[in-house]
Amino acid sequence: MAAPRVLLTGASGFIGSQAVAPLVGRGYEVHALGRRPVAGAVWHEVDLLDTRAAAAVAAEVEASHLLHLAWYAEHGRFWHAGENLDWVGATLALLRAFAEAGGSRAVLAGTCAEYDWRQPVAFCRELDGADGPATPELPATVYGTAKHATRLVAAAYADAAGINLAWGRVFLLYGPGEDPRRLVPSVARALLAGEEAAASDGRQIRDLMHVDDVARGFAALLDSEVEGPVNVASGEPVTILEVLELIAAASGRPELLRPGRLPRREGEPERLVAATARLRGEAGFEPQTPLADGIEATVEWWRDRRTG
């Protein structure tokens, strides 16, 4: 039997660039759609926002599987940018073209920003279950709303078109190659450069997963038959301050850390931690990288890239 063939989007992005290896490891022939080639995958050069061109590639590849990670992610801007609207359209067009070309299993990337953040819960639960009710989906941003709306349409369409669809919700993540303006790299790089690193008070509780585990989690989810929303996250609560202190220790300059110097981002929840019964129990995935090890390796990765 021929290898299953997966269309992968976002393959040159933060998660996607770590996804090729686990997909290949699971026996997939990986076809990357995007503007940049990636090692280990057949590259189809296409702008996914050119929905007709992307659909033509999907029709040509006739993949059995789709792993769609691409979305607009410009740091800071993405929360309320109009680009989110384009990605709703691009995502749905790609899903349709994939299904019409005979595809049978799709996994699309969602976000913790789909949940209602106004009333924090201990663990954000995807569905009603024996351990409690589903966490309401009431996004407060254009980004969260666009993802939420895409999921609703994708699920209804998958049902009508007879394809099998899961929706992997990403929480916080970190690791080599992250946008340097984001929390972990910006603090690590400041400390490595011998500069003060300002941060918020850090008492927010979060769910942080190493990008390798996120990518492997998506590959495991794709390889399963689990349908519907699935948090792709660690399920382990950690305060931002603990994360900052791990970075500070790994950088060797803990005295330069300045928690409390910056305000929190408006609308941030106190606590945002995933329920992971679906990912662990149903998709059978276990993360491999303990937070302390992952942060230490990430700080080392940035140390190796210091140019100043």
Next chain:
Amino acid sequence: MAAPRVLLTGASGFIGSQAVAPLVGRGYEVHALGRRPVAGAVWHEVDLLDTRAAAAVAAEVEASHLLHLAWYAEHGRFWHAGENLDWVGATLALLRAFAEAGGSRAVLAGTCAEYDWRQPVAFCRELDGADGPATPELPATVYGTAKHATRLVAAAYADAAGINLAWGRVFLLYGPGEDPRRLVPSVARALLAGEEAAASDGRQIRDLMHVDDVARGFAALLDSEVEGPVNVASGEPVTILEVLELIAAASGRPELLRPGRLPRREGEPERLVAATARLRGEAGFEPQTPLADGIEATVEWWRDRRTG
């Protein structure tokens, strides 16, 4: 001051073709985007599914207003067709291009199929109010879900982009020029041809509005400052059987009517009637065509077009 300029989509469609006159009557310069020209409007030939081409037209026209009625409407097929996904993308792309070109007021067409039909309510209410809670939105079709999802994203984006947006939900409508496969024309044409007209039992309760009133209602809504979802409907309950009997009487062949001969469409609600406090009270619109008069005139319109 220059006339306000409105981008109109779906202008060659059932509602849209009746919308040009009331818009012109209210002082708008009407710019129709689509594949066919319409009288009374400046025509911009464009396929709205070619989102970049449509965005380029919106950028060029720099309209102050947008009335977006276009959507996939192939009789029977539209409930679960993949084309609904394309129209989510086309709608959001157009809205974004309109806003970025300086637009300030948009009205988009929604549907009664956004509401939860499983537990019929006396009147489908758009928002929580003194007269009762909002009717839940839980569409059971790809079409209803696509419209619902589009509204969520459009509303979040409008809020972030600082434009004023209303969402006009259409219920049942009828009038000259309707797709001949739909209920009123198909029964009218059969009876006028001296053939039996089979129908369902007809005890379903519906909200039926003449297409002229629907189009005038959209023009009134556009001209108002009402935001959010607004039912564009009569608010007057009528059974399908009463409608059939009006058609039969107007055609002069009541003895050929065969109610109960056909099954109902799967998933149809018993009752589907709009609350109209927002349309009447807030947008200040009153429909002009009583049902009996409208049905009689519509049957006459079909009589004049008999070719057999």
